[in-house]
Amino acid sequence: MDYGETFKMIRKNKGLTLKEAAGEALSTAQLSRFENGKTMLTLDQFFICLEQMNTTIEEFQFIQKNTWRDQYAAILDEVEQLNLAKDTQGLYTRANVYFNESQRQYDWYYFFGCFFENLAISNETEAISELKYIDEMKHFFLKCDLWGDRELRVLGMFVFLFDVDTLQMLVRIAIKRGKIYRSVRGDNRLFYFLLINCFSTFIYHGRISEARDILAHLENEIKDNIDLLFPQISLLFNKGILKFIENDPEAGVKYCSQAISVCTIFKQEARAQRLTKRLDEWRNAEDPAEYKELVIELGYLTD
DSSP states (O other): OOHHHHHHHHHHHTTOOHHHHHTTTSOHHHHHHHHTTSOOOOHHHHHHHHHHTTOOHHHHHHHHHHHHHHHHHHHHHHHHHHHHTTOHHHHHHHHHHHHHHOOSTTSHHHHHHHHHHHHHHHHHOOOGGGOOOHHHHHHHHHTOSSOOHHHHHHHHHSGGGSOHHHHHHHHHHHHHHTHHHHHHHTOOHHHHHHHHHHHHHHHHTTOHHHHHHHHHHHHHHHTTOOSOHHHHHHHHHHHHHHHHHTTOHHHHHHHHHHHHHHHHHTTOHHHHHHHHHHHHHHHHOSOGGGOOOOOOOOGGGGO
16 A cells, blocks of 8 residues: 555544635645646645644554555465466456556556466466566666665565566665665565575576575575574575475475475464475476476465
């Protein structure tokens, strides 16, 4: 949910008219355009309008984050159900819904529309050349000198869209341009998810050397941060995948089973079930070096 949508929801929940929320700071027409995503307000105007609604910036951010978290969770459930059912038409339908809800390029509805449509296309073909919005995504990433929350989240979603060389370039850019965000937040969760999704993409394209490099980078990143469980689990499981590909199934089973055991210990039953299914598929693959698996983790969207 963008700022205008959140503002509109708060205003309506408080029973205020556009005129009451706008006060003397701006016209009702200008505020209406802001609520509908057609324009932005200056910081002064935005804070004055919040004051008119007796809402602090902290309250506004809390409401925005939690509203989006619920929407993300619903969207992720939708993705999982449609993808598991191989419901290509359903994916196309939902893509059109999100495109219709989008108020401008590069808002979240636009990104979800692109994501659903490309999932549908990937169900029909393995050719990257058939995927869409690649140039638009490159423009989105390259135009930003400093990367923040949105750039990291979006790249984590769309790693499968790019060829390996382009993805490597974008990861290097993310590392360089995302330094300020990571230092301010003191939180590398988004970056960990990005690396994990890149690993899966490299494996899918058979670029094992690049997959090893990205896994080594992840291990180095998390070695001093043992508080976050998910990257530790993913590191173990992905080490197992590499062992299967290297024709060492015994070590592969060992690493993957350790990851599943950690899930069980910390009562992450759903994740344990997913990893167990993936382990069975790798273990039963006739030629693990040729086995195709692409797993895009999106759980970070609800953080």
